[in-house]
Amino acid sequence: MRAESLRLRNVRNHADTVVSGLAPKINVLVGPNGVGKTSVLEALALTTLTKSFTTHSDAVLIRNGAHTLEVAAQFVSDLGVPQNVTITIESGPTLRKTIVAQSERIRAASDLVGRAPVVILTPDEKIITGGAPGERRRFLNMVLSQASHAYLEDELEYRRALRQRNAILGRQQMRSLGAIKPLLEPWTALVLKHGARIAKRRAEFTEEFRPRLLEAYASLSESRETPSLAYRPMGLEFSFENTSRFDFEGFFAKEVERVEVEETRRGTTLFGPHRDELMLFINPNQEARLYASQGQHKTLLVAMKLAEFQYLRDATHETPMLLLDDVFSELDEERAWQLLELARSAELGQTFITSTEQTRFESLIGSAGRDHRIFRMAPGVIE
Secondary structure, eight states, X not given: OEEEEEEEEEETTEEEEEEOSOOSSEEEEEOSTTSSHHHHHHHHHHHHHSSOSSOSOSGGGBOTTOSEEEEEEEEEOTTSOEEEXXXXXXXXXXXXXXXXXXXXXXXXXXXXXXXXXXXXXXXXXXXXXXXXXXXXXXXXXXXXXXXXXXXXXXXHHHHHHHHHHHHHHHHTTTSOHHHHHHHHHHHHHHHHHHHHHHHHHHHHHHHHXXXXXXXXXXXXXXXXXXXXEEEEGGGOOOOOSOTTTSOHHHHHHHHHHHHHHHHHHHTSOOOSGGGOXXXXXXXXXXXXXXHOOHHHHHHHHHHHHHHHHHHHHHHHSSOOEEEEESOTTTSOHHHHHHHHHHHHSTTSOOEEEXXXXXXXXXXXXXXXXXXXXXXXXXXXXXX
């Protein structure tokens, strides 16, 4: 999948910006901080993931003084099929988002996710390798939601059931377990059903992702490190001989009985995949979060994104777009060059890069003809 053109109306500081003539390989957006480079990548994220990667609030994307933003993108699939997507967000007492794809309105945002897969790398994503377990769960959900519509539906249903179950526990903290158990049972059943499916797919993903991570890391580093990852439901260590046959629903059902009294006391659900951990290792028995150096963290993060690219390409049968937002300011010269070389090669698809440094890319673009292109930006406009 690649983008051919993009239009931003009232997106942050863009009043009406058209980005056309996008190159099939590398597109570099250069300019000082604050001119709206990241907003172009946010627009691409809106038309593929239906949300920004920098904020959870759609309202903040609307330009000051405006009431409606619109993003329109023209894509072409790997098979040459044109696709168009338009996202409109209207402010008001209730924020309203409208999604139109192939000239037809899409009622559920989840129906758009995965059609045009994207991989996003920003400096903020370093928390994947060094942050709390929730950051790695978000990574799992981002990848698997694009790879599988069924996974995304399970995730949405799981969140809904979890919210309802927590609401009951929160309201009934002072009552006995026997009194609230009948109220919890239908939501517990849904949490078990969808949670088991989520956990099973995460466990399978871990096994499928591991060799891709090893290969990507080796392409970036000549060291002898052997990174790996392990899936631990609810943070508990398991050795899965066959993840497809493991009884995740039975496992969670036992946890329900074990934690039900504590849940009543604390007023929240204490079992399920919202408590999972994806462990990352820089070497056997060396957890990356605790033992990796700053350089190893950077290499591991880039390797995870390259592995994510390969995984999504295989799962969706479509080449993902790669969005690199201000990444090169964080990488040393060697890692930056390695990543640029990969972007130039056949290994990666269409890549978008934001940077304040034009000189780093001039020689690359000048020798590549129509495959690569630099877009110079001033506040809210493409020069």
